[in-house]
Amino acid sequence: MTNMCGPWSIGGGFATVNQNIENVGSLIVDLVDAPQNQLIWRAVGTDTLSDKPEKNAEKIQKTVAKMFQKYPPNQKK
Numbered sequence: 398m399t400n401m402c403g404p405w406s407i408g409g410g411f412a413t414v415n416q417n418i419e420n421v422g423s424l425i426v427d428l429v430d431a432p433q434n435q436l437i438w439r440a441v442g443t444d445t446l447s448d449k450p451e452k453n454a455e456k457i458q459k460t461v462a463k464m465f466q467k468y469p470p471n472q473k474k
Contacts, residue, residue, distance in 0.1 A: 420446040422453070424460055428468075440464035 421443055428438040442460035447453050 422446045422456075424457065424464075426461070426464055438468060438470055440467065 422445075424442045426440045427436060429435065430437050442464055444456050444460060447456070
């Protein structure tokens with residue numbers, strides 16, 4: 398009788414899964430020309446959030462300052 402299983406081998410093993418959860422916050426600032434309903438400028442900032450509200454407030458202030466370093470946008474000629 399021939400072996401019908403073929404050359405394969407079935408074995409067991411263990412796999413590990415590492416889970417890393419981070420809370421990330423995003424801040425979007427849109428400047429809009431209201432009468433024309435047209436977006437003039439947008440800035441987006443993201444950062445990992447802390448468990449401490451005071452640290453998050455500091456991060457927001459730094460992110461907003463960094464965003465507005467790029468305002469006004471360069472004028473194309």
